[in-house]
Amino acid sequence: MGGYGSFNQYNWVHVPVGTGTPRTGGTCNDSNRPVIFIAPGNLLVNSLPSLYGNLIENMVSNGYIVVYSNYAGKSPDPAYNKIFTGFQYAASTLNANSGYRMDLSNIGVWGHSFGAGAIPWLAQQVATTGWGSNSMWFALNATSYVYLNGSLPQTGTITMPSNAHVQIVAYNDDSVVDQGWAFDVFNSISTPASQKHIIQIEPDGTYKAEHTLPSGNNSNINYMTYYGVYKNYQAVADCARFGTNCATSVLKDMGQFSGRPAPLAATPALVDELPLQEIYHSGGPTGPKCDVPPDTGKPVRTC
Template sequence: MFDAIPLDDMSLGYEQRGEIVYQVETIENSHWARVPITVLHPDDGGRHPVIFFAHGYGGHNWKTAYFDLIDDLASHGYVVVFVPFQTASTSRLMYATLWDGFTDAVDAFGAVMDLDRVGFVGHSFGGGATPYMAYKGLVEQGWGGVASYVYTSAPWYSWDTPDDKLESLPPETVFVASIYEDDTINDHRMAIDLYENTTLPEENKLFLEVNSVQVGRRTARATHFTPGLSPDLTLKASGVFAPLNAINQAVFEDNYQARDFLFNEYYDSDVLDRVPSPVVEVPESRFRFKWSNQRLNDRL
């Protein structure tokens, strides 16, 4: 583990872990009985904003794959719903597992959830699934009536998510797409496609690139695994925790300072660039999963 990089524009502390005590509870996963759904929530009996988290391919154990990130979100006083899905190469059952798990968690823990304030966060396969989950929650269920956001990180292919679903997201929703400079797994074009075709007001859209940076004699590399399995807290804190914590405060708490930090200042960071008009500067051959894959890419 390494300490986060001290940056001048991190002075507001968005990269720091919170101090809220939370409970970790589980319920049965109707699609995969062996691995339960986990709900983390503040231990105070009140209702709190909800973050629905969609993990990456094979990342079904949150304690090993995403502990730092899930712990950070819960420590700031939010309900976090983590639904494991059993990975299968091209099965839509993974989407059904995620969505049914989210609604099962709402049924079981609705008493601690403020469903007027919701966020949908996903990484890799889960990042590709997140816009679909957001459509189901925000449009079909009417969640997020007061505040909502979508955060897709290094997304894989997005299934069953044509443009009309992206275009129907409530206009107050904040949409953030994030990529990693040295990702060789998922083509950056997937994130750019979702960002460009989500027709929200420009002031509610943000595209971030997490950069690799030099730390002393070593390089902290912004790879595909930065949000999860990477043990290097340098980029996790500055490139993942900080923007998510700022988004949560800006959206859920109507914190103008957090919004200004996120939309107007963050691109000055060495770790993060705010990219108003993203383009892909590397060939498809660099990535394992290419944008032009006719079999997997629903959005071609």
């Protein structure tokens, strides 16, 4: 962990260790590992990484170095800049302190709520750094408003790095942000259709696709978390870096779980479907008995 700036701004860098072989290739203790930068929501001022503890553990277990930058305040100016300043501090000072293990040629930026709304601006700053020369992706989850060029909300075309893959995820039961913002961003970004997807996670029986699904701890993790959050960031990262898991069918799949007699497939996600559709599935699971995805979202750590 390293401090920077003022107002108790901090960066946390989580690194994979050990001799395990993560699904992203190599071994956990490789001298260079790909990097994910997290722009958190403003659930609390100076949010701690424990708010996304399960997500961070999953990312590290899959072989990523994870940078988490918090910020003070809820105004885009200066909060956006605080987040990016944290990214820069981690990529320079903290990277040097850890033996330059960050492979900054392969990077992703994952954001939630306010942090997701910051990603278009953050993407434009990342484009000036030289990071992501081999692969670059951005994942926006439960996107809040986007602020660019003094416009709130943002209007007009949003310029993104030309090699970036972009994934935008909306949650059907989100009562915190307007889901229309996600579609506004999807339609406004300059990213070609072949490099972007918008996904809507649907409720399934008693399981809800709520705003807070990407955050939380072990007390509320379930199959919706594995398939609706973990699988999606893994898919966009794989697509950007390896050219795999790019298919719409991968993003639609919400798996099967053993709480049903068959077991039955869970309600599929909506992918690249406009306008928003409401699809509710009857006969949901009787309890949190979930099949783990065969090769993504595994709760067992390899790193």
